[in-house]
Amino acid sequence: MEKDLCFNSARDLARMIQDRDLSVREVMEAHLAQIQRVNPKVNAIVSLNEELALKEADKADKILDAGKPSGPFHGLPIAIKDTHNAVGFPATSGSLIFRDHYPSADDLIVERLRKAGAIVIGKTNVPEFAAGSHTFNELFGSTRNPYDLSKTAGGSSGGAAAAVASGMIPFADGSDMGGSLRNPACFNNVVGLRPSPGRIPFSRTALYSPLAVQGPITRNVDDALFMLSVIAGPDGRSPLAIEEPGSRFLKQAQSDIKGLRIAYSADFGGLLPTDPEVRSNLEEQVKVFEGLGCIVDEACPDLKEADEVFQVLRAWEFELSYSEIFDRFREMIKPSVIWNIEKGRSLSGPEVGRAERLRALLYNRMSEFFKQYDALILPVSQVTAFDVNIEYPTEIDGVKMENYIDWMRSCYYISAAGNPSVSIPSGFTAAGIPIGLQIVGPHRADFEVLRIGRAFEQATGYGRRRPDIALGQKIN
Structure with missing residues (x-):
């Protein structure tokens, strides 16, 4: 019964809590039991605080018992991506350098989740500095795919996606520069939305850059909309913030996409x-x-400049964000991150300027394309989930990859263009490994992308297949 409860949708759990069909403690205990069963094998959730989780659950029940106002996520457990700050928990970014770093304030997305009533119980595992789409680090180790423990869960929101897929939490926050919401969603048979830049305000070092965004990871589209209703909406701390309120996503997404x-x-x-x-x-x-x-x-728009745009601007952002850490702790940083920072340091002004000019070209080309089409469907990842013991695929269909992010082009080409994009479960390989479909829409058409995704989800039902390990069965 606990396992069944853990696979209720976030919407249904929230409703049952509000209707008092379930207590918050019951919901919390069920998810903590699922974590105890599954997490030792999958390693998705880190820095777990069970005692605090139960204490907060009891507080949440007392609020409802007293008839006091409560938010839409009241009593729902969540673990926060370990690159995001949540007071009371370490924010390590998967690095030994930050193993004892406790932030003094919540990130904006965490602030909104908590204000809506969600209870933070721990963090979700990430690659070191969220670099690369395979979740492993020297501090916590590797996150494994719950559908096959010999495979990667993807990244950088790999811990988040594996935890949601396994029923350890009903939903999760993530972030995406080159595919960090979409790749792990694809590999774990869940939904991961890369929203339009500014849809979810994001306060960061590169404040005016649209390359990195934050977004939801859920088991279905309705829960993605539910989560967006809270975490989306304007905020003065982000100059790119879209003025449209999060309540926009409370609208029912119709499944009729005929025509x-x-x-x-x-x-x-x-x-x-x-x-x-x-x-x-x-x-x-x-x-x-x-x-x-x-x-x-x-059909597909011409995105041949996207590789240069992404590689240059990513390197520029890495140097901007991590240069001081690099100078002090180089010997503690993994080689792929060092490579990215050094690449950023070697850039010239004209190279960065050219990348920005080409990004504008991509934007205009995509805008023209979407005058003819409502959506573009693509692979999320060019490969299926790979061996957990390798850092990244070095070859795809006979073509060699030059570095640790080359294999992620099917995601990062869309990042370079800046369009909203969602990964929706689209079936399984012959070996039972999940595959995802990427649905891309016009600029700021986040709701429309999710509406199309919901229609596909309702027609296929691929996302309803749970990993055997989460149901108490043995897998590889």
């Missing part, structure tokens, strides 16, 4: 190598959209 024009490409118009199993999966999903009454064409 929409959908473009698709398995390889970004021939730009990228794609694993044959991933390509085959995408082509199967085209039939789903046709069955839903959509007009589907094989």
Whole structure:
């Protein structure tokens, strides 16, 4: 019964708590029991504080018993991505350098989650400095895929996605520069939205850069909308913040998408190598959209400049964010992060300027493309979840990857363009490994992207398949 409770949607849990069908303590105890069963094998949640979680649950019950006002997430447990600050918990960024760093204030996204009544119980594991889409670090170790413990959970929100997929928490926060919400969602059979820049205000070092965003990881689209209703909306601490309120996402997303024009490409118009199993999966999903009454064409905007844009601007942001740490603790930083920081230091002004000029070109080209199409469907990842013991895939369909982020192009090309994009479960490999579909929409069309995702989700039901380990069964 505990395991069944843990796979209720966040919306349903919130409603049952408000209706007093369940106490907050019952909900908390069920999720803590699931963590005790599953987390030792998956290693998704770190810095767990069970005593505090139960104490906060009892406080939440007393608030309801007294008839006091409560928020929409009242009593729901959540673990915060370990790159985000949550008072009372260490914010390590997966680095030995910050193992004892306790922030004095919540990040804005955490502030909103807590104000809505969510109870922070711990953190979710990340790669060191959130670098790369495979969650491993020397401080906490590797996060494993709950569908196959020999595979990666992806990253950098790998701990978040694995925890949600396993029923350890009903939803999670994440962030995405080059695929850190979408890749782990794809690998763990959950939903991960990279929202439009500014949709969720984000206070950070590169305050005016739209490259990195924060967003939700959930088990279905309705919960993603539910979460956005709280974490989205304007805030003066972010100059890029979109003025539209989070309440926009309380609107019901209808599943009828008949007549929409959908473009698709398995390889970004021939730009990228794609694993044959991933390509085959995408082509199967085209039939789903046709069955839903959509007009589907094989087409893709020209994104050939996206590689230069992302690689240059990512390196610039890494140097900006980590230069002081690099100078003091270089020997404690993993080689791939060192490479990215050094690449940032080697950039010239004209190189950064050219990247910005090309980013504007991408923006305009995507805007023109979406005058003809309502959405673009693509692979989330060009590969399926890989061996947990390697850092990154070095080859895709016979094509060698030059560095630790090259294999993530199917995500980071969209990051470079700045469009909203969601990863939706789209089936499984022959070996039972999840695959995800990436649905991209026009600029700021976050709700529309999720509406299309919900229609696909309702038609297929792929996301309802749970990992055996979360149900108490043995897996590899």
